[in-house]
Amino acid sequence: MAAENEYTDMLNLGDTEDRSKNSDKTWKRAFITTLVLNFLALVTLLGLHVYSQVRPSDPGPDPDSLSDDLCVPCQEETALFDYKVRTDTNKFLCCYNNTDIQRAVKIILKEERRYNTEFDDGKNYIPLNGVDEDTDQLTWWKSRPSAAHLHLDITENNNIEWKANPDFVTSFKSDDIKVNGTNIEVSERGMYFIYSTISVEFSKMDEGQSSKGQTFYHNIQKGNINLPNTGQHIQMMRKYGGIPAQETDRLYTSFLCGALFLKKGDTLASEFVEPPLIYKFPYANYFGIFKL
Structure with a gap:
């Protein structure tokens, strides 16, 4: 076994x-x-x-x-x-391929070349009448309710104002949004997306202060027409700075955006502390809002 x-x-x-x-x-x-x-x-x-x-x-x-x-x-x-x-x-x-957005971009680029070669001051700039031919192409953009896309207007006193100018291909304002020059006012409560772009030429800074750094602020403020004594409160802000002697001819772009809950009568303003430094081609500076 x-x-x-x-x-x-x-x-x-x-x-x-x-x-x-x-x-x-x-x-x-x-x-x-x-x-x-x-x-x-x-x-x-x-x-x-x-x-x-x-x-x-x-x-x-x-x-x-x-x-x-x-x-x-x-x-x-x-x-x-x-x-x-x-x-x-x-x-x-x-x-x-040819679309509404591409046509608008081509118009903007053509207008910028014209602006830089024919105008010394943004106050005297007037877009070509040919721009109007394509303004109706962006109906999906301009038919939105509770929305606006405004362009910069520098006043004689170098104050910042915003306008919905039909001569600009992307500019519009819906009927339920009010614009008084400096402020956007909403008439319906809800959540809104707000954005602002400011293009700055720091090379325009005073050369007499070449050894001293300077700071500049771009902000979006909120107030309410029914509460005039409370003033405007900063909601978004960016800070820029530099030394004049070290700056070049390059453009600096400040972009702010965010979502805010707004109620009827709330106002929004987009400001830059030193308007003379702004690159005054209107398409390079805009302020917009739309309801989410």
Whole structure:
């Protein structure tokens, strides 16, 4: 009986060793297969990368047909473009098909070039009548209730005022929003999104104070016409500063935005502490609101 048990144990040990060897072979085959697949995937990715660099690019449509499309220099962050166009200098432009937004952007860029070449002061700037041709294209933008998008108007006394000027392609004001020059007033309670952009030319700072840093504030304030004695309270603010001698001709853009719960009669104002420093092209400075 003992001999028979020993013989059985030897058979079981042999089976275990065989299963262990088979398992090792299976793991080795799986490991080798994984290495081969990873290598093939790497080679494929490298091949696709090389092909993307050397393959001829789609030249896109004839440049003469792009008058209604918007094209900008392609960059790494450029996304969702409709097609690319190769320029005479072998660079690429990323283009977007003709839409309301692209038409508005083209108008704004054209007007800025005109502003910088024909006008010395924003007070004398008048947009071309041709802008009116496309104002009706943005009906989805201008038909929103409890909303407004205003542009800057610098008064003779260098005070900041905001206007809904129909001559500007993006400017509008719904009937339930009141504007008195400096303030936006709402007539319905609710949650609103408020935003403001001010573009500043710090190079206009007084050179006589070249050794002294200066600080400037852009803010959005809230008040209420039924509480005149409480005054305006700052809701959002950004601070800028610099030394005149170190500033350049670059523009600095301050953008404020946020959501506020407003009630009937609440007013909002967007201010910059030093209006003479503002880049007075109206499209570069705007104040807006819409009900969420």
